[in-house]
Amino acid sequence: MSAARLNLAPEVYQSSQREKRRRKIARATAIAVSVIALAIVGVGLVIAGGQKLYLDRVNGQIKDSQTKVKSYTDLQDAATAQQHLKTLNDLTQSKARFSKFFEVLQEFAPQGVAATKITISESNAIEMTGSAKSYDLVTKLVKALEASNTKIGKNSAATNQPFFSSIQLSDVTDNGGNQGISFKLTTLMSSEVVSGK
């Protein structure tokens, strides 16, 4: 015996099927979006976890190395000696030979000129306050310093570097009576004077 199925209301049936399709699409879309979102979180967790494990491992290795470094009892003294040797070398390299300045001054300064105060900066600029018996002697001193090593002095030659450069004279004052002339002179010492070579 067979039974035939008759759709007496096709519009109602189609409407029912449409609702089912809508539900299906909505469910599939929601699942797909959720899976993608969760997958991104999952990948992030895996990467972050891997990084954490790696960091823990490197941290452990660093701590081991630090323990080994601390086991060297002489390290502090040895490192200090190494650092101080370097500093000493730098300080020696940059040391100005002040005595050489006096030797040069003695050689070139005319009689009757005396220094009363000499200041030397870290860039080897010299500021000299002095006294002279006359204005002429101050001029002679400046000219002598300008010509030192190029025109006057032992082994002087025009091709040589002058011992002093940027010579500037200021505050030249007659103090009256027997006190003579006071002056202030600034100049830069050449590397030859500074190094004493």
Next chain:
Amino acid sequence: MANKKAPEVPKTAAVIKREASANNYIALVSAMALVIVLVSGFIAKGLVNSIILNSQLILKQNQAKADLDKKLQDIPTLISNYKSLGDKQKLIIHALPTTPDFPQLVSITQAMSSNAGTQLKSVSPSVATAEAASGAPASSSGPSPFLYSAEINGSYSQIVQFFKNIELSARPMRVVSSDFSSADGVLKVTVVLSSYYQDKAKIDDETGTIK
């Protein structure tokens, strides 16, 4: 050709109920998906920040490890070289002490003066640097200057010899200024000297914050 229009479904109570049920279902599913996406987004944002920070941390830690490995490799040679210095170890400490060590400077200045034949009248630390030295620790990154002044009497050649002795001093010194005056044929010089000291080397590893 005319469009075939879908026949309208009569809005019976059953049809309306079915449509409402479907709409509710879709709204519920969408809301759940939205919640999942929002929560995932929030977690993902935190994870991305954490991954970026960890990446920077990994770079720095790898660098620190490489530095430490290099340090460990160099230490035996450094210590061996230091031990081979013998008595020169003390010379280095005296040449560049870790404190200003003014008493040592007095002794050195006295030796330089007597060697030059001058008379040492006085030695005193510069007020400014003495105050600075008593308050602030020495820097290990570079030498700290310590200014002090000395007053000496002697002839011109003796004074020049004194300046030469300053240059030959094992403890580096620099003449900052010198004042000259003469009385009774004796040259009197007040010289301001700069000497140096430096703190012990830092061997502890430095730590930093990664932002």
